[in-house]
Amino acid sequence: MGNPLSNDSSQRKPHRFGFLLLPNFSLIAFSSAIEPLRMANWVTGEDCYETVLISHDGEAVSSSFGVQTLVDCSLKDIPPLDAIFVCGASPIARTGNEAVIGWLRRQGQANVALGGIGTGSYLLACAGLLNDYRATIHWWDLDALREEFPGTQVTNNLYEIDGNRYTCSGGTASMDMMLFLIGQHYDMNLAAKISEQFICERMRTSDDQQRIPLKARIGASQPKLIEAVTLMEANIEEPLSTDDLAFHVGVSRRHLERLFKKHLQTVPSKYYLELRLEKARQMLRQSDKPALQVGLACGFSSASYFSTAYRNHYGVTPREERKRAAETEERQPAGTQFGRSTLISN
Known part of the structure; x- marks a missing residue:
């Protein structure tokens, strides 16, 4: 799509990502997802990404660490979004999700891109939105996802991008997934600059697997x-x-x-x-x-x-492995309250 640092970047419409925060959502997975978007705006000096924080009823949501996070809207009044990421509870909340699941189905019918961060993948699967898609989830829940949803191609990878379905295993893997999407939307150069800002040794690809203890x-x-x-x-x-x-x-x-x-x-x-x-x-x-x-x-x-x-x-030989890895890297980038912020910018 060209260089995001060029003058043409100011003519682009920002990508608007919604983050549906479920009670007891993983704070590290959520922050690892939104920080690369904020940094994309800071590095370029442009509004590359907007974020909208969503809860079921529009009220603040408590994270797994007990931090109350303010949101922008409820399920009933969201603005148009390019993608919606479900930030799942840790551990999985298996009941009380009926309204959210129905809402997700309607978003899928509207052809909105949908993502699951950590156990958010479980809710997408419950809504039938991962049937015949590759998807992943935290290693703790891999077996359960495979058993409950045989129509989903469950992998042990850090993240999966399959069509307009984006899932990751949670934790810092959500940063890797966002860096990959930024590389797709703009270019590898921007993704690399963001990675450097976070002292990230390398951008892990979707081929990298979770280490299951x-x-x-x-x-x-x-x-x-x-x-x-x-x-x-x-x-x-x-x-x-x-x-x-x-x-x-x-x-x-x-x-x-x-x-x-x-x-x-x-x-x-x-x-x-x-x-x-x-x-x-x-x-x-x-x-x-x-x-x-x-x-x-x-x-x-x-x-x-x-x-x-x-x-x-x-x-392959070790030398062939290194050459293949280099080629892949060239192709793929890889109780306190938070304030409400719809637009992430410098």
């Missing part, structure tokens, strides 16, 4: 398994042998292997290798270290061993 996957009933994995994560550069892991955890090698097979469907050595390769992939994408240094930092004794293991697992 092991305790959440298998529960707390297997302390020896969790202890073994914790040891693996703490010893990436100099991997421990399976015998050493078993010794430090206080079980036999055979028992440790049974635990991994039963709960993780793999053996300790393979799980450990995948952890190291995952760390290597992160380093290749986020640092400028030579591939050999990355391999050594992740416990691979030679470049050939690292390259072979990486290619067998990911289908």
Whole structure:
């Protein structure tokens, strides 16, 4: 769409985003979503974005931190909007949402772009607005979303942009999603400038996945398994042998292997290798270290061993991974009261 820093930007109509705040909404997810929009206006000196804060009845809404946030309007008197983002409750409020769900359905019928921030994705799914769409939600609620809404293509990604449906996992992932949308509306240069203002190391893409804690996957009933994995994560550069892991955890090698097979469907050595390769992939994408240094930092004794293991697992060599990541980055950007503010500007 051209350079937002050019003179032509003053001729554009601002994008108007509505944020529907549900009681007990996540404050960090909400602020991470609106701050990039405010910064877009500040960096360009133009009104690139307007925001409208909405509640069910037009009254202030309490966040998960107890902060009362003033809003601009109720569901009955919203102005025309380009997109509406549902800032969901934390944890999910599964009852009392009938009026909001009906209202969301009407917005979908009007072809308004709809987004879910954190558990806001759950309400969109309840309204049938994520059927046949890719969508995501916080890792805590992934399984529930998959089970309750089989028509939704639920992913573990940080965020998903599928047509005019925008969903993210919450937390700081809402900033990544907004940076991506800003890059689409304007250009990558503006998104990068905003990222720099927030001391954001990099703009994560929709391919980046949430890290689901092991305790959440298998529960707390297997302390020896969790202890073994914790040891693996703490010893990436100099991997421990399976015998050493078993010794430090206080079980036999055979028992440790049974635990991994039963709960993780793999053996300790393979799980450990995948952890190291995952760390290597992160380093290749986020640092400028030579591939050999990355391999050594992740416990691979030679470049050939690292390259072979990486290619067998990911289908590309470390050098090809870095090149692909660079190409992707070029294409994708990636009780106190708050005052009411419809227009976010400098």
